[in-house]
Amino acid sequence: MIESLGVPTVVLGLVRPHMETTRPPRGLFVPFPLGRPLGEPEDAAFQTRVLRHALGLLERNDGPVILEDFGEDAPSQTALAGWAPPFVLPMPGEVSAASLRTEMELVIPWWMRAQARFGRTTVGASGIAPQAWPAFFAAFLAGEVPASPVAGLTPALALRFACDDVKALYSEAAQAEGPMPGIRQVDGWFWTATLAGRLLIALRTAGMASSDNAVRTVAGRFFVPAPFLPPAAGH
Amino acid sequence: MARIDDIPQGTRQAVLGLQIASFDTEPFVSGPPLARRRVAVISSAALHPRGSAPFLPGTAEMRMLPATLPAGDIVMSHVSINYDRAGWQRDINTIYPLDRLRELAASGVIGSVAETHYSVMGSTDPATMQATAEQIVGQLQQERSDAVLLSPV
Numbered sequence: 001m002i003e004s005l006g007v008p009t010v011v012l013g014l015v016r017p018h019m020e021t022t023r024p025p026r027g028l029f030v031p032f033p034l035g036r037p038l039g040e041p042e043d044a045a046f047q048t049r050v051l052r053h054a055l056g057l058l059e060r061n062d063g064p065v066i067l068e069d070f071g072e073d074a075p076s077q078t079a080l081a082g083w084a085p086p087f088v089l090p091m092p093g094e095v096s097a098a099s100l101r102t103e104m105e106l107v108i109p110w111w112m113r114a115q116a117r118f119g120r121t122t123v124g125a126s127g128i129a130p131q132a133w134p135a136f137f138a139a140f141l142a143g144e145v146p147a148s149p150v151a152g153l154t155p156a157l158a159l160r161f162a163c164d165d166v167k168a169l170y171s172e173a174a175q176a177e178g179p180m181p182g183i184r185q186v187d188g189w190f191w192t193a194t195l196a197g198r199l200l201i202a203l204r205t206a207g208m209a210s211s212d213n214a215v216r217t218v219a220g221r222f223f224v225p226a227p228f229l230p231p232a233a234g235h
Numbered sequence: 236m237a238r239i240d241d242i243p244q245g246t247r248q249a250v251l252g253l254q255i256a257s258f259d260t261e262p263f264v265s266g267p268p269l270a271r272r273r274v275a276v277i278s279s280a281a282l283h284p285r286g287s288a289p290f291l292p293g294t295a296e297m298r299m300l301p302a303t304l305p306a307g308d309i310v311m312s313h314v315s316i317n318y319d320r321a322g323w324q325r326d327i328n329t330i331y332p333l334d335r336l337r338e339l340a341a342s343g344v345i346g347s348v349a350e351t352h353y354s355v356m357g358s359t360d361p362a363t364m365q366a367t368a369e370q371i372v373g374q375l376q377q378e379r380s381d382a383v384l385l386s387p388v
Binding site: 001002003004005006007008009010011012013014015016017018021022023024025031033035036037038039040041042044047048052053055056058060061063064065076077083084114116118119120121122123124125126129152157159161164167171172175180181183184186187222223224225226227229 | 238239241242243244246247248249250253255256257258260261262263264265266267269270272274277285286288289291295305307310311312314316317318319320321322323324325326327328329330332334335336338339344345353361364365368369371372375380381382383384385386387388
């Protein structure tokens with residue numbers, strides 16, 4: 001659409017069949033995990049190779065359509081043997097606001113270290129402070145639909161973005177020290193070894209039974225990624 | 236790993252089940268040598284300044300990201316939960332490669348980096364986004380940006 005309005009474009013594509021359907025003017029298929037179009041975090045040389053290949057297509061005049069493949073995999077696509085977060089959490093117990101609060105007290109200092117390490121945090125899409133998350137989640141777990149704490153967001157959307165934020169906080173904390181884990185290792189840890197992960201799975205179940213249609217929708221679709229849905233969910 | 240066989244099965248079904256738009260036209264615009272281009276990024280990761288309202292699912296809107304906006308002031312509110320965030324959390328350039336573009340500009344590979352970049356919500360129906368595309372192109376032309384890197388997630 002941008003190109004049809006007169007500006008040259010090149011797209012980094014992560015799903016080749018999609019590129020073959022949309023047929024962008026210039027596309028570079030990059031064989032990286034979804035969510036990593038430049039391939040490798042903290043590897044400027046790798047990212048630059050991706051960019052130079054893609055931007056180089058802008059100088060070609062043999063289109064449309066130009067579709068090329070980037071020839072390298074990203075190193076972190078391979079799991080890092082023995083990776084674990086730099087802290088150990090107790091075995092997750094019963095899901096509750098209190099138990100989440102207790103776990104978060106252990107995790108937040110590592111989240112602070114992660115912010116020092118990476119120079120930023122990606123937590124904050126919901127606009128709800130972490131201290132308010134446990135009580136907010138607990139209300140939905142109890143079948144209630146509490147008022148949204150964020151002006152302009154429905155309770156369902158505030159909940160949806162708060163779920164993103166809790167995942168981000170834990171994921172950043174887990175990477176506060178040590179070498180970079182392979183793709184999916186942080187997610188695997190979050191969904192199988194933390195109370196927060198269990199709570200989001202319980203929140204999905206509770207939300208799908210909510211009297212609020214929007215809560216049912218976001219709970220069913222936007223809390224738990226498909227690979228981590230409990231078997232009882234039928235997947 | 237986004238080779239189809241490498242995507243986890245549940246996610247793969249969701250990705251391949253998406254309705255992907257096809258287009259009747261095949262536009263193709265040429266431009267000056269790369270070393271004279273001003274490059275802007277359009278990310279479909281629903282990036283926006285911290286403290287601003289999140290993107291809502293299905294929205295056709297775009298947000299402008301000034302190149303001067305610090306990395307720590309950018310958050311993401313994409314609707315999908317089916318892609319990795321850990322890379323983005325470690326390094327914003329994994330999705331939004333402004334630092335790399337600045338280096339390419341400094342070394343003369345590209346002419347310059349645009350003053351403004353853009354984000355939209357991926358998985359929105361392109362049929363609803365014509366006005367948004369026109370809005371983005373208006374701003375691109377105003378800033379004399381003549382190359383766009385589309386960076387999806």
